[in-house]
Amino acid sequence: MNKLSFISILAGLTLALSACAPYVTRDNSDKFDGISGIRWNDCASLKKSVDELYALIHSPSPLEHVSDRFECGEVDVPQDYNNPEGEKLTIAVSRLKAKETEQGVVFTNPGGPGLEGRTLPVALEKTGMSELTKTHTLVGIDVRGTGGSSSLGCESLSNFEDAAVEFPDKESAVSYAHKIRESNRSCIDKDPEFYRNLTTQNIARDMNFIRAAMRLEKIKYFGISWGTELGIEFRSQFPDRVERMLLDSVVDLSGDAQKSLDDIVHAVEFFGYFFSTEMGFAALGFKPSDFVTRTMIVCNVYRNVGDVNRQWSDYIERSQTYPHAGSLRPPHPVSSSFPGLSTCTGWPLEPHPISLNKSVSSLQLVGHARETVTPVVWAKKAQKLIGGQLFIIDDDQHGSLALGSFADQAVEYLSTGTYMSK
Secondary structure, three states: OOHHHHHHHHHHHHHHOOOOOOOOOOOOOHHHOOOOOOOOEOOHHHHHHHHHHHHHOOOOOOOOOOOOOEEEEEEEEEOOOOOOOOOEEEEEEEEEOOOOOOOEEEEEEOOOOOOOOOOHHHHHOOOOOOOHHHHEEEEEEEOOOOOOOOOOOOHHHHOOOOOOOOOOOHHHHHHHHHHHHHHHHHHHHHOHHHHHOOOHHHHHHHHHHHHHHOOOOOEEEEEEOHHHHHHHHHHHHOHHHEEEEEEEOOOOOOOEHHHHHHHHHHHHHHHOOOOOOOOHHHHHOOOOOOHHHHHHHHHOOOEOOOOHHHHHHHHHHHHHHOOOOOOOOOOOOOEOOOOOOEOOOOOOOOOOOOOOOOOOOEEEEEEEOOOOOOOHHHHHHHHHHHOOEEEEEOOOOOOOHHHOOOHHHHHHHHHHOOOOOO
16 A cells, blocks of 8 residues: 555545553553443444445445454543543544454554544554554554544634635735634634643543553554654653554654744755645545644644744745745644744643653654655654654655555564664
8 A cells, every 4th residue: 555545544534533571461450440441342333434435435445344353442531630520521442453362452643633543553454564463453542632532623713714825925924813813712712621631641641541441551552743742742651551662753842833844844945845735535625634623732732833923034034044945834733824824823722842751661763864744853853852762764755654665674663672773
C-alpha cells in the first residue's frame, strides 16, 4: 500500500466517524480496583459507518472483510481529572487481537490531532508492519472529541470560511483575525469545561485509564505526527507504564507557535512543498480530521501566538527572509488559511505545554530528512530534551515509516527492543 492510500484511509474514516524486556501479562490485582474492564463487541456500528462511507464513493470498505479478531469497546473517563467524580466522557476503543500467542499490546495513534484512531490497527495490518499483528494486539482510540467518542460540534469553527486572499495586506489580516477570534470564543462559550479539558495531557490520562481498564501493567506505543506528542506526554506522566515507544515524524515540543512556523518555512524553502492537502479523500471534498477538535487541542498547547500586529510583522519578516516559502501557508494546524495568521488568534484559554521528562523506558524516535510537515530538526531537538535513540530516514515522506523499507525494523523494535539502524 502506498502513502497516498494509507493517508486516504485515515482521512476518509475520520469523517465517517465525526533492549528486550519480558512481556508483562494482564494483572487482575487490586491496582485496578475501581476501574471497570472493557466490554468488547464485534464493531458492527463502526463497520456500518465505514461501509456506508465507502459505498458513497463506490470503493470497497477497508473493514468489509475485517477479521473477527477486530473488536470495539467503550470506556468512561473523567472529563476533568482534577474532579474525577464529576462529568464523564465516553472514549471509543478498538483492538485487533494477535493472530498467534500474544507477546505484547501496542497502543496506536495516527496523528492529526483530530483523526479518529479506531481503524488504525486494521490499516497497519495492510502495511509493511503487518508482521506485528501476528504476535501483538493493536489498540486504536478515538481520542476525546473525535469519532465515536464524546464530542461537541461547533458551527462557528466547522463552517468557518477559508480566507480567499490572493495578495494579503494588513487591513485584510486585521479583519480576518477578528473573525478567527470571535469564532474561537463563540465555540468555547458553548461548553467551556469540555473545551478547557480537551488537552494532550488529558488525552494521555485517558490512555492510561484505558490501559488500566484492559488490565495491563505496561504498554507499547506507536504514534505518528501529533501521535508523537501524545506519546511523549504519556511517557512523561506515566514512565513506569511504558515498555517500548516508537514515534514517527516527531512534532515540535517547544509549544512556541511562531518558532514552529519559522522551522517549517525554513524547511519548505530548502526542500520544497511536499505535503498536499488535496491528496486522497480530501480531493473528493472529505476533511482529514475533526477541525474543531484539532483547533482546541492545538491551541490549548501553543503559546507565543501573538496579536494580529505581531503575527503580521512575523509574516512580513518570513517573506523577506525566505522569498520562496515565506509567503505560503505553513502546513501546520496552528496556521490559518490566511497567510501569516494563526488559528489560535485571541485564544481565551490558558495553554498547557507538553510535559518533557526524561525516562529510562525504551524510546525510538524517527525523523524524515527532507519532509516539511514535521521538519527533522524537531526530532533532533526531541532527542536532546527527552532522550531515546534517533533514526533518520533519507526521504521527504511525512509519517511514512509503516509504508517504507524500514517497516520491518519498526516491527523488530516494538517486538524485541532492537533499535533501528542503517
